[in-house]
Amino acid sequence: MPIRRPGTIIVAQAAAAMTALIALPMWPPAAGKLLLVPITGGNANDMARIAVAGGAALVGAGPLPGSLVIAGDRAMVMRATPPFAAVAIAAPAVACGSQNRVERT
Secondary structure: OOOOEEEEEEEEHHHHHHHHHHHHHHHOOEEEEEEEEEOOOOOOHHHHHHHOOOOOEEEEEEOOOEEEEEEEEHHHHHHOOOOOOOOEEEEHHHHHOOOOOOOOO
């Protein structure tokens, strides 16, 4: 029996599954901590103005240049965001600081 290569449908399904595994953890929550990342060369000041205009609280600097960790409602922040200025993604605790810090005594 000859060895057959997987069909294009199988390859497409595998690619879709891998994309979902990568993208879903970055999907921002409806409300809570978000990472606001500039995509058109904005800086942290621009991100802060967008966050405050959207009613969000500033939590701290993000891990990427010009990014900020904010706490607020995703829909309100995105309404205040100019087109193509920034993207909001989930703020992972590992990259954006965790509330569970171990204090040494």
